[in-house]
Amino acid sequence: MVNIYTHLILKSVADPDGKLNQFSTFVQQGVSRMEMLIHDLLTFSRTIHTEQPPAGIADLSEALAESVSVLKDRIEEAGALVRIEPLPAARGDTAQIAHVFQNLLSNALKYRSEERTPEISIRAQRKTDDVIISVTDNGIGFEPEYADRIFGLFKRLHKDAYPGTGLGLAICKRIVERYGGRIWAEGNPGEGATFYFSLPRLPEGSRSE
Numbered sequence: 001m002v003n004i005y006t007h008l009i010l011k012s013v014a015d016p017d018g019k020l021n022q023f024s025t026f027v028q029q030g031v032s033r034m035e036m037l038i039h040d041l042l043t044f045s046r047t048i049h050t051e052q053p054p055a056g057i058a059d060l061s062e063a064l065a066e067s068v069s070v071l072k073d074r075i076e077e078a079g080a081l082v083r084i085e086p087l088p089a090a091r092g093d094t095a096q097i098a099h100v101f102q103n104l105l106s107n108a109l110k111y112r113s114e115e116r117t118p119e120i121s122i123r124a125q126r127k128t129d130d131v132i133i134s135v136t137d138n139g140i141g142f143e144p145e146y147a148d149r150i151f152g153l154f155k156r157l158h159k160d161a162y163p164g165t166g167l168g169l170a171i172c173k174r175i176v177e178r179y180g181g182r183i184w185a186e187g188n189p190g191e192g193a194t195f196y197f198s199l200p201r202l203p204e205g206s207r208s209e
Helices: 002-012 019-049 060-070 072-078 094-110 168-178
Strands: 057-059 081-084 089-091 119-126 130-137 183-188 192-200
Touching: 002 019, 057 060, 057 094, 060 072, 060 081, 060 094, 072 094, 089 192, 094 119, 094 130, 094 168, 094 192, 168 183, 168 192
Parallel strands: 081 119
Antiparallel strands: 057 089, 119 130, 130 192, 183 192
């Protein structure tokens, strides 16, 4: 509604010095940020209040393929190299884990270094009780002291330079914890970052891992 009436005002009022168009751009940017915030808040709310039981099998390869497909244009635009190792199935939900992958890959693309070609590697380690997935990039990284803070609500390390709502990693944390896993990160400024999340392994014989 705000966008629509902004355009109607511009059509109805003369703008000889172009200031109204400039102001209109500011309004549209504000509307876009609000739409993004509302979308992320709704996603976060659904991950908290859903009554669906957290039992299921997540096909991690399918979840990752879906997220890569969604981000295909951004990956090509950035000229990023994405390396993927075979991923097993684990306890969880394929669609929701796809959301986790999408957010982690999106962050790797967003916080890429301007000095080198973006490289992202996705791997899995099979432990006794769980599977640990890592998403490693060679981007701008972050100070190790902020490794826990970045998973908090509305917590962002580069507020002025990069757009975002500060909800993406909080949503990832809630999804992973819902299925009995955990999520954490390691990084250093200028050296990239690695995000890890774990999910419980499936019982032997329930599905090929």
